[in-house]
Amino acid sequence: MGPPTKGNEAMKKYDVIVIGAGHNGLTNAAFLAKAGLDVLMVEKNDYIGGASVSRNLHKDWMYSNCSYVCSLFRPEIYRYLNLGKHGLQVVTYNGGFSLTDCGDYLGSYSDHDVMRREIQRHSPIDVDAYDRYYTEMAKWCRFIRPLLLRTPPDPTSFKIRDLDELRFLAKKFGELGHKDLHDFMRFFTISVGDFVDQFFTSDLIKAHKAGSAVVGTNLGPYSPGTAYVLLHHYMGDVDGATGAWGFARGGMGAVAKALAGAFQEHGGEIRTGSGVEQITVKNGKVTGVRLENGEEIKADRVVSNLDAKRTFLGIMDPKDAGEKVVKAAKKFKIRGSSGKLNIALNGIPELSALPKDSKLIQGDFHVVDNMEAYERSYDEWKSGTWSKNPYLDVLIPSLTDPTMAPPGKHFMSVFVQYCPEKVNGQDWTPELVKQFGDTVINTIAKYSPNFKSLIEHVEVRTPGKIEEEIGLTGGNIFQGELSLSQLMFNRPFPGYSQYRGPVNGMYMCGSSTHPGGGVMAAPGANAAREILIDMKISTTVPEDEGDD
Amino acid sequence: MTTEIDRDHWRSAVKFSPFYNKLKDHDMVNMWHRWAGYTVPTVLENTTFEYFAIRNTASLFDLTPMSKYRIWGPEALDYMNRLLPRDMTKLRVGRVAYTAWCDDEGMVIDDGTVFRVAEDEYLLCAQERQMEILKRNAIGFDIEFEEISDEIAALSFQGPVSCKILKNMGFKDIETMKMFDLRYFDFPGGEVMISRSGYTGDLGYELWMKNEQAEPMWDAIFDAGKDYNIRPIGGNALEIARIEAGLIAANVDFSPANETVRPGHAKSPFELGLDWIVKLDKGVVFNGRRALLKEKQQGSRFRFVRLDVEGNKTACNAYLFDKENGKNIGYVSSAVWAPSAKKNIALGFVDMPHGKVGDIIWAEIYYKKELKWNRRWAKCTVMDGPAWNPPRKTKTPPDDF
DSSP states (O other): OOOOOOGGGGGOEEEEEEEOOBHHHHHHHHHHHHTTOOEEEEOSSSSSBTTSOEEEEETTEEEEOSOOOBSOSOHHHHHHTTTTTTTOOEEEOOOOEEEOTTSOEEEOOSSHHHHHHHHHHHOGGGHHHHHHHHHHHHHHHHHHHHHHTSOOOOTTOOOHHHHHHHHHHHHHHHHSOHHHHHHHHHHHHSOHHHHHHTTOOOHHHHHHHHGGGGTTOSSOTTSTTHHHHHHHHHSOEETTEETOOEEETTOTHHHHHHHHHHHHHTTOEEEOSOOEEEEEEETTEEEEEEETTSOEEEEEEEEEOSOHHIIIIISSOHHHHOHHHHHHHHHOOOOOOEEEEEEEESSOOOOTTSOTTOSGGGSOEEOOOSHHHHHHHHHHHHTTSOOSSOEEEEEOGGGTOTTSSSTTOEEEEEEEEOOOSSBTTBOOOHHHHHHHHHHHHHHHHTTOTTHHHHEEEEEEEOHHHHHHHHOOGGGOTTSSOOOGGGSGGGSSSTTOTTSBOSSBTEEEOSTTSTTOSSTTOHHHHHHHHHHHHHTTOOOOOOOOOOOO | OOOOOOTTGGGOSSBOOTTHHHHHHTOSSOEEEEETTEEEEEESSOHHHHHHHHHHSOEEEEOTTSEEEEEESTTHHHHHHHHOSSOGGGOOTTEEEEEEEEOTTSOEEEEEEEEEEETTEEEEEESSOOHHHHHHHTTTOOOEEEEOTTTEEEEEEESTTHHHHHHHTTOTTGGGOOTTBEEEEOOTTSOEEEESOOSSSSSEEEEEEEGGGHHHHHHHHHHHTGGGTOEEOOHHHHHHHHHHTTOOOBTTTBOOGGGOOSTTOSOOTTTTTOGGGOOTTSSSOOTTHHHHHHHHHHOOSEEEEEEEESSSSOOTTOEEESSTTOOEEEEEEEEEEETTTTEEEEEEEEETTOOOTTOEEEEEEEEEETTEEEEEEEEEEEOSSOSOOOGGGTOSSOOOO
């Protein structure tokens, strides 16, 4: 079958083609279009969004199928692309709690005094430690945040811009005193377990705080480097409230929809159902893309929003990518460790542990109440199966967002850590998927007597299913692990951290690049800035607005 | 009809709205302030969650302390047309109009809403007390008027699911009400008035009832809205919403002319950005017309501006300049981080001819971090309208959410 001919359109040459309509691809494309470039976005699925997607899979329910909450999204991007005008509303949610095996709960309260009393109820000695913990987290947030919307410097380069950036970093380090500098170095290398041990004595409080440090990560709570993952989940904010999380009204697809609106407002063109077979290269320079249907589209520049493995091992000829990059891509750590259940419920599940009228259920809840249980569930993943007592991040967005489910009915999103790519080396079978789903449902049912009776529909997502649909290799939600060896100027690999690929005119803008995963949109924006610098177009991409 | 004041009234400095006990049930933080003689909540639980009830579900705000007047009589229309700069012949029965009113110098005394409830009857709802103004202007008109501030309980019910909940309550055809329509609906204890109006820039309604209907109405709303996470809200949440909607407030953005001592401190409707309500050629004389006509010819002193402020430091109380370190040309009267527009915004006033839409001006912002004061120059762009103006505000019939 030859390429479809579309008259003159087939001859058209774009300034830039962006591959993959996830939030980073759309952000990248929107900034480029805003700068006046002729940009085409190609997407393999029939719908846009990548992992920022809302889909209607059951009656009147809307699921946030993959990502389900919003905090890291850079407010500067929201603002510069006028996403409010394009229909995006991020609504802060209330509450959250951990359930204990003995039938109690530890609540997360937005009111500081109530929160202190709640800590006191469980462990009086940890009350002040709770404040100290937040001071320390705030310190590292303040340090790391300005780096998110900046291109990491290459420490081996002597270019003026790299030297300036290194000087900027050195100055930031210089501002920290000796003690802070020591603490900082420790913080970035230690495990979350060791980190919370410095503050708290209560195992429940430790588990409550440490949970998010294993989300999406192939590491256990006592693996070095996980303290940073905790910060990665905490450094976001909603309207300046650090660590707060919100829902995108209408589900996470609303993020993609608003970004697409901004892109189209500036003349951008989106083609769905257009998977890319290969990035075409001639004489060491990008010439465009060839779609899976054989159609060739020409462009001066091509940006891949796919993860590093898919980009360099999937849609580039190894001859073009070169041996060094192919080898680095093969070694890139991007294993799947998370699953997800999306559940349509006929009512609000009763949780026996919560007091009557408690609003905590509007937030995220967890069911592991001690650090050892986390480590044990990680052991199960290492030995090739899913955790039988998994870390769950459970949310019922419809308690806050009335658009997600019919009145009185609810959508429950259950994030599950850990879940392997293959079960004991074997591919997932429908039977195994069902068993995995049952493990999760039974875990929740232990705390909620009426839970099972409320279930109308369940979508079970294993890492393999996430990969198949979204394209994330191994189903890794961060497009590559957030380990120190893959952060900053090491992301995705040394020498390629500045969004430029191995051939002229080829760029990367996905979460495989700095500053990594989460619905943050920073990689997409940073990559757009680099492209505009290469094209000598005055930049429209914002930098961090700063807290000081 | 005015309530008789008990001779022991002095035992409490504040009055309690008929919704007080209901509000108290939701009060977690004991933060109250005084408004027009009443004690009202500043925050009930958390300003952020209360704000998002306005923009995401539905919010209940006690409007009872507003000043409310009934004006009726054969010459009611002529009287209103004399008092107000809008053309009141255009306001049909069953409609509401936002307006301001002026003194003889054309300076704004207050703003509020006028409800034409019958051919020869109006309700006036204002921020400040207006008996003196109504009385002075009544000379020669065959009308009567009375204050009903304490007799009418009022609730502002705002948010994207507000219409759906009112429908659930059995208010038939409420979804056909257009922005600024008013209608009467059956409710136990007598008819209640509902207007599609508000102070949030979003879909919303205001409900006007007798005091004894207040608690049953509150309960009925919560019953019908139990699946929608509705919230009562305090003044802080509303303040964010109204600045985001670009709406001005008496005694915040302008000083009521009849209370203003210092020369030059009052403002005309033109200077408040209310040109559109002033109908100089409506064919009848109205308060302040001559002065406003002159101002129209000779030019105003100030311009009201809605600003998009660079950076994330709110420009509270900031001075405005023509350029960085330049000449002082004005000041900010209200400023907030707008959580739905995701913009740092401010309302303020600049000297003419500065501040045209799209102009760049500068704010010198002072802010404190861990007790240390910092200063920042922020570039401000004059916006062409409110930061938040969603289609659902005026869409009829409204969507269910």
